[in-house]
Amino acid sequence: MSRWKAAGLHLLISFFVVGLVASYILYFWYPPALLHMAKADRLLMLIGGIDLIVGPLLTLIVYKSGKPRLKMDLAIIGLMQAFFLGYGMQTVWHSRPVFLVAVPDRFELVFANEISDEKLAKAKLEKFGHFSFTKPTLVGAIMPTDLKAKDKVLDSALTGKGDLQTMPEYYVEYKDVVNGLLKRGRPLKADQATTKQVQDKLVAAAKSYGRDPDDLVYFTLASSRRFAVILVNKNGGEIIGPVNVDP
Numbered sequence: 001m002s003r004w005k006a007a008g009l010h011l012l013i014s015f016f017v018v019g020l021v022a023s024y025i026l027y028f029w030y031p032p033a034l035l036h037m038a039k040a041d042r043l044l045m046l047i048g049g050i051d052l053i054v055g056p057l058l059t060l061i062v063y064k065s066g067k068p069r070l071k072m073d074l075a076i077i078g079l080m081q082a083f084f085l086g087y088g089m090q091t092v093w094h095s096r097p098v099f100l101v102a103v104p105d106r107f108e109l110v111f112a113n114e115i116s117d118e119k120l121a122k123a124k125l126e127k128f129g130h131f132s133f134t135k136p137t138l139v140g141a142i143m144p145t146d147l148k149a150k151d152k153v154l155d156s157a158l159t160g161k162g163d164l165q166t167m168p169e170y171y172v173e174y175k176d177v178v179n180g181l182l183k184r185g186r187p188l189k190a191d192q193a194t195t196k197q198v199q200d201k202l203v204a205a206a207k208s209y210g211r212d213p214d215d216l217v218y219f220t221l222a223s224s225r226r227f228a229v230i231l232v233n234k235n236g237g238e239i240i241g242p243v244n245v246d247p
Contacts, residue, residue: 007060014055014081018048021089028134029096033205033242037221037228038097038109047088055081097223098131100239101165102140102177105184106220107230108165109136114224115166123168138239140177141170178237185217185234198245205243206231216240 001009022044026032035041055077062073099110112131123129128139141164144150153170157163164170188206190199206213209231221230221242231240 001063001065003060003063006063007056010059010077011052011056014052017085018051021085022048025092029092029136031242033228033244034097034109036244036246037226037242038111038223039225040092043088043092047085047092050084050088051081054084097136099128099165099168099171100136100138101171102138102174102181103165104177104180106222108141108163109221109223110165111224114162115168119162119166120168123171125171125173128168128171138174139171140174140181141165141167142172142177144170174237181219182217182232182234182237185219185232187217188213188231201245202229202231202243206240209240211240218243 025040025044026035030038030040030044035044058077058080059074062070062077064070067073093112095111095113097109098112098115101108101110115131120129120131128137131137143153143164153164153167156167186193188199188202190196194202202218203213206216211231211233215233215235216231217234218229218231221228226246228242228244228246230242232238233240
């Protein structure tokens with residue numbers, strides 16, 4: 001086998017492995033509409049670029065049929081690729097979205113590195129005391145009525161330690177907040193808060209999700225990274241999906 005064929009085969013294998021990893025990440029954590037908002041697009045490109053370029057390129061350089069210790073050289077290259085991919089996946093894992101939190105007038109996308117184990121342990125509902133391995137868990141969050149507890153939340157937000165959405169102790173079932181939330185939903189039409197350009201994007205997104213735009217409302221989808229919007233069925237509060245409205 002020539003070095004070009006060996007490098008090509010290595011590239012195909014790398015495409016397959018990186019493709020599987022990227023498919024999982026895109027399906028569960030970062031659908032295309034969230035990639036830009038969550039600043040995950042560059043990270044995925046970096047991970048994919050390193051693994052797709054470094055491995056096959058090194059194979060092209062070192063491969064020579066009949067060369068002594070060729071298997072050892074290829075094994076070392078494979079281990080290097082695995083290390084880079086593992087390091088990249090660890091970074092993605094620790095910064096993946098874990099909770100989609102409905103607060104009074106918007107949704108907040110919360111990432112794993114924003115909630116400590118100590119905060120998770122305070123969750124009143126057991127199922128909110130751990131992170132999902134797949135899609136972010138949909139929850140509601142209610143500000144405490146106790147003045148001391150409320151001051152604690154506000155102080156945490158003002159000092160950069162995390163707002164209500166990063167505190168699982170105040171998480172409730174989504175169904176417990178959805179009725180109040182829907183009263184603040186905005187229709188998919190141009191108004192003082194929405195330009196015609198944004199309206200067109202929202203309508204097009206609704207249709208791409210297979211929904212009638214008149215049946216939906218939208219909310220701001222905020223995060224510590226960027227902003228987007230999210231479409232919600234105005235009858236019942238079903239989450240339809242995110243929309244990237246940036247130019």
